[in-house]
Amino acid sequence: MAKRGISLLLVLMLVMSIVAVGCGKNEVPQSTNENVAKEPEKPSEPQYGGVMKIALENNVKNLDPLYIDSTTAEQVMCQVGETLIETNSDCSEYLPCLATSWEISEDGLEYKFKIRENVYFHEGKYQNGRLMTPEDVAYSINRSKGYFCNYLWMLDRMEVTGEDEATAYLTQRDATFLYQLSHSSTSIVPKEEVEGWGKDFTTHLVSTGPFVLKEHLTDQKSVLVRNEKYWGEKPYLDGIEFVIIPDQAQAINALRTGEIDLVFNVMGESTKLVKGDSNLTLMQSPAFRVRDVGFNMEDEILDDIRVRKALLMGTDYQQLAAGTYLYGEGIAACLPLPKKSWAYDEAFENLIPKFSPEEGKKLLAEAGYPNGFKVEVMCKGDAMSMRSLTILQQQWKQNLNVDLQINTVEATTYMDSLIKGTVQMWSGAQTSTSDPATSIGYQFNTAKLHSNYNAWCYSNPEVDKLITKGVEELDREKRIEIYKEIMEKTTPECVGIFFGNDNVSWGVSNKLHGVVQENKSVITISGNGINIWKEK
Template sequence: MDFMKKSLLCAARPLVAGLALALLLAGGVGSVYGGGKSQAGGTPRADNTLRVSLNRSVKTLDPLYLDSTAADNVIGQLGDTLVRNNKGRSDFFPDLATDWTISEDGKTYVFNLRKGVLYHPGKFQNGRELAPADVVYCLNRAKGYFSNYLYMLGEVEVTGPYQVTCHLNVPDANFLYNLTSTTNTIFPPEEQEGWGQDFATHFIGTGPYILESHIPDQKSTMVRNEKYWGTKANIERVEYYIISDTAQRVNALRTGEIDVDLNVVGETIQTVKDNSSLTLYQNPAFRVNLIGFNTRAKGPLSDPRVRKALIQATDYDTLAKGVFRYNEGTVQKLPLPNNSWGYDKALEALVPAYNPTAAKALLAEAGYPNGFKVTINYVGTGNAERAVTILQALWKDALNVELVPVTTEQAVYMEILQTGSFELQAGSQGCTSDPATSLGYFFSTDKIGGNYNPWGYSNPAIDAKIALAVAIPDRTKRIQLYHEILEQVVPENVGIFYANEKLTWGVTNRVKNVEQWAAILDVTKGIQGEPGYINLSIAN
């Protein structure tokens, strides 16, 4: 995705990925998995295989249960959605749908499907043609899942031999964007029903690559789809390796054992910059790094004065620059990406200013003159861990608040966000340039019980404004509404939205035509000569 991802994700260290890492240390990517010999010293490999490192385990390839950008990158090569985003996420390209029309009331979308699109051969079908009934099945299956990207979708129906019509319950400017989520990847229903739970490792799609094998926690391999509906991929094979350790990823990149590191962080950014055989790709990611307060939790955080005091005791510059020490993120203060068209720096004045003295007085007024102890949950290490370490010092010094870190496995982390069984959480949330995907999700009652509104914010008046803001086409009026929403919700102090992350990739110079549009590295997409066409190649 990098779409709004179904988890508030930070760099992770899956325990099971230790096997792959240990094997890598012992003999290199190639010698471990038989994909070619390790090339010490960065000697280029004379093959047509792209090797990519991922920082976390890919547990499943079932679109409904994708839980990370790592998983999105794998399935993004195997399957397609109805539409795709452009680079700035402000417009859409055809994918499985060649064109579409929208009714005047904004509630009916008619999609004309591409003819002659074939599925990869599988156990329960032999590479048949994509049918509109498949789209109906997949979108209906995706409705109501906890991320709830299709919350606005009512009925989906087949209206022609190559046509599907979607009826929305209400007009919603997010609908096309949400269709681009990998959650809405189209697949043959008989494969999902036939495999059952094992579909997680036997995904069948329409994409430019066919899954050869998927070993959770270790490796995913795929081969070129010779019957892809678009322009045939230049690269024959793609292999993804789970390498959770930051230093080991960049070392494998430096030695030529992998070609792409999609998670270059910290001091390894400088390592990539300093290596003439590597290229650093870096662009704003529409990903808000945050500290979330559970307003429903019993204890201090249920008091808005306590939440305000914690914010007053937080120096946003210190926090953002301490987390992103190598310019891989920019400081901000509002609950939407600072490169969103709805962001107004003047409204940062709504956020309580850094004032430790005032914070201490307010905490005493709330009944905690001697501070208190509170836990914070997060996944793994990296950005979240650095944020927690910085806050531990700031809050202890100013308020005598003891912040107790609790590192959590990803599946458990998602569960506590859904159930609200936490006090504070540290992570990040992917959004888009449209405030509907940040403000509209962070403060929507409908999103309680998911990962977008784990703080439990609910206000019928705000819900009404959120609904109105996505239902009108006029951007000027939408901006006005979103600013009104900010003026009301920011003083509620549900969290610290301190930075907008950058996408940071390291790529060997043998890989050509790289496009950094979003968190997914597209190896091949589309038809040559048409908008949105991407086709990487390898120079040996």
């Protein structure tokens, strides 16, 4: 078990070293800098040619949409694969892609898609770049059912219902169905390539996207070239090369020397290096990613609402967020719902217990812990989690006499412990979308018990009914009212401390133009109105 401490003096120095954010303690402190993504000034008209080189921090093992296992793999897959629909930059609307239009039946159980004509697959080993058909759409969507967290659980089947038409039949109404069809796990692929390659299709992905997978070396790189038969706007770039560079310092050095054009997840001291280099731009924008410290409500100590509430009352959210985001990696928050969600309401912030150590101590005494207690928190040992936990460790010791022991573990152990419920507390971040169905709709759902979504083991039949209702309702205004009711019922349960919304932070060479940070987990290089080009 690895443990780490930090002096209160150092904590205060960390906090004072950045601009303080917002309002009073345990109210959401607002950032004084929204970190709006910026783009270098274009020196000339867009140019064709050049290869964009991107550093990836983790190996890319699986490119088959069925077995997508990381955002890193998605960065590659989304340049090669295409889906029926896509979302706009802030994920609030659905746009045509391989489907040009769709109709939803009055009962919400049938989705009829008009399939785009004259779209061709990339040339592969088992087909020569043939025309994509509605049969391919039905095959791919049906193949996706049951995979990748079973996000298509509401789908019964998809069938070809016309010469240029395919219809999806659902088992029940679900407002998130279209969003799931925009996910890379539902990319349209040719049956011949899937069956021909077998298990090796995962490294020989073929689809219809603007770039073609030319070479994939699992531990080294993925090389993509422009799809000359692409149905959409012609990509400016000749190709893309994704290079595996696990060490960020090495990646940033490659960015500064020009060997790499873009680095994802720039954090810590690396932000200073990027900001200080006139040849680079640090692009930052809020992500749908909430940083938290969660409580296992089945734990013999944390099952008492008085204990959980006391821990929140002994937490200075403002100091915690400020000390965690030392380099502008995020903005302060206090709710499980991302601030950029269309269902977010500042009124929810008043449901969080106000900072009051004395009241917190009284609650602990009532719960049988007048002298505090010891509790263990698990994390994966990343820099941001360690910063937040060492601050929290000092706050709870000083304010509540609670001893917080920090246990760093491997990622596999971390996930296994959440699933098995063998952890008292944990620290991490949860990623969602603008739709609250993918944040609080998962986090407070009994069906998600003992998973990374609902590891706090919250279960309330009344809330489950509201969650189902929120998904079945297709009218957004009505859905907002439903999720408001869910927040009003769940927030007072104090299942965790949701203290920040992470930023997306990229280091970008000024030779790249047209780079946009959308509210998605991956970059769009060509498509959806975006077409990145590289200055020669």
